[in-house]
Amino acid sequence: MSATSESSAVSSSRVVEHPGHGESFTEHMISIDWTEGRGWSEARMTPLQELSVHPGMIGLHYGQVAYEGLKAHRRTDGSMGVWRPRDHALRFQRSCRRLAMPELPVETFVAAVDQLVLADESSLSGDPSHSIYLRPIMFGTDTSLMLRRSRNYRFLLMAFVAGGFFGDGIESVSVYASHTYSRAFPGGTGDVKIAGNYAPSFLAQREAEAAGCQQVLWLDAVERRYLEEMGGMNIFLVRGHGPQAQVVTPRLTGTLLPGITRDTILTLAERLGHQPVEERISLEQWRTECERGVMSEAFACGTAAVVTPVCTVVDRGTTWTIGDGKPGPVTLALRTALTDLHHGSAPDPDGWLHSPAGR
Numbered sequence: 041m042s043a044t045s046e047s048s049a050v051s052s053s054r055v056v057e058h059p060g061h062g063e064s065f066t067e068h069m070i071s072i073d074w075t076e077g078r079g080w081s082e083a084r085m086t087p088l089q090e091l092s093v094h095p096g097m098i099g100l101h102y103g104q105v106a107y108e109g110l111k112a113h114r115r116t117d118g119s120m121g122v123w124r125p126r127d128h129a130l131r132f133q134r135s136c137r138r139l140a141m142p143e144l145p146v147e148t149f150v151a152a153v154d155q156l157v158l159a160d161e162s163s164l165s166g167d168p169s170h171s172i173y174l175r176p177i178m179f180g181t182d183t184s185l186m187l188r189r190s191r192n193y194r195f196l197l198m199a200f201v202a203g204g205f206f207g208d209g210i211e212s213v214s215v216y217a218s219h220t221y222s223r224a225f226p227g228g229t230g231d232v233k234i235a236g237n238y239a240p241s242f243l244a245q246r247e248a249e250a251a252g253c254q255q256v257l258w259l260d261a262v263e264r265r266y267l268e269e270m271g272g273m274n275i276f277l278v279r280g281h282g283p284q285a286q287v288v289t290p291r292l293t294g295t296l297l298p299g300i301t302r303d304t305i306l307t308l309a310e311r312l313g314h315q316p317v318e319e320r321i322s323l324e325q326w327r328t329e330c331e332r333g334v335m336s337e338a339f340a341c342g343t344a345a346v347v348t349p350v351c352t353v354v355d356r357g358t359t360w361t362i363g364d365g366k367p368g369p370v371t372l373a374l375r376t377a378l379t380d381l382h383h384g385s386a387p388d389p390d391g392w393l394h395s396p397a398g399r
């Protein structure tokens with residue numbers, strides 16, 4: 041499915057120099073509608089504009105809203121590369137299925153991403169730490185306050201220019217283990233990217249900030265012992281030192297989001313000669329291994345966070361530092377390996393970097 045464009049020639053005047061994160065939108069958006077009986081409409085590209093919705097729209101009241109987040113980077117040769125769009129399309133399908141919503145075909149998802157990236161790439165400066173963050177979203181559009189699933193849906197694709205998520209440069213972050221709230225539970229929705237997962241985390245985030253931390257570290261909801269993730273990023277720990285180090289991340293138990301960056305890091309760890317390990321690890325065990333000097337690095341990863349070192353943990357009034365509190369060598373090597381792939385300056389045997397195809 042290719043999109044018809046309602047906009048005139050693409051302006052090349054709007055290069056974003058200081059993007060921040062989440063507000064420097066690019067100029068266009070793509071819309072596709074789904075109607076019961078008729079399926080998907082043609083994609084339409086228009087200037088980014090406000091929506092007009094009925095106040096009784098189902099998605100707004102009952103949370104039938106799923107989304108994705110993926111990035112396009114400028115390669116060192118100047119062309120654009122989209123990072124693993126098919127994997128994001130497949131996860132989007134899973135998220136939509138979980139909310140009893142229709143699934144957008146992978147090809148349609150990728151074609152929409154390609155079209156928007158090519159239309160709006162001129163907003164991206166030459167700064168290699170900047171990227172175009174793409175935000176696909178789908179929601180139920182029926183006007184009804186009956187508690188039921190919608191029969192009509194809208195898919196939208198918009199984008200913003202992204203700088204560093206935690207500011208420029210490689211900053212370490214501190215994390216706050218939440219013993220008050222849970223993000224996800226068995227049988228719930230923690231393993232999909234739906235809007236309803238995020239609003240309940242804001243209060244915990246406020247608690248973390250009040251304790252002087254940047255991020256919440258979520259524990260499993262049943263025993264409140266095991267590490268899960270960070271609410272928008274997955275977590276990794278490094279056990280041991282040098283080439284023999286293990287690169288450890290919590291196993292996917294159905295309550296954490298299977299991050300595409302997480303998956304990439306597991307592969308890159310192996311490529312760098314480390315041992316990738318998925319295991320169930322408790323906060324207690326992590327702390328003990330840190331105290332014994334066995335674990336000396338930790339980092340968060342995600343499309344937005346890329347690879348962000350974690351330096352400090354706050355757990356019920358006690359605080360511990362990981363390693364010497366500075367970004368560690370394994371973390372930095374993985375970060376470089378990842379960003380080299382993003383920019384097309386490292387071999388890409390898995391074909392993860394996708395070249396947007398013009399129509």
Ligand SMILES: *Cc1c(COP(=O)(O)O)cnc(C)c1O
Nearest residue numbers: 271272273297299300301342343
């Ligand atoms: C998006 C997200 C991640 C990171 O996933 P990526 O595919 O690597 O961007 C991790 N946890 C949660 C809860 C998320 O929403």
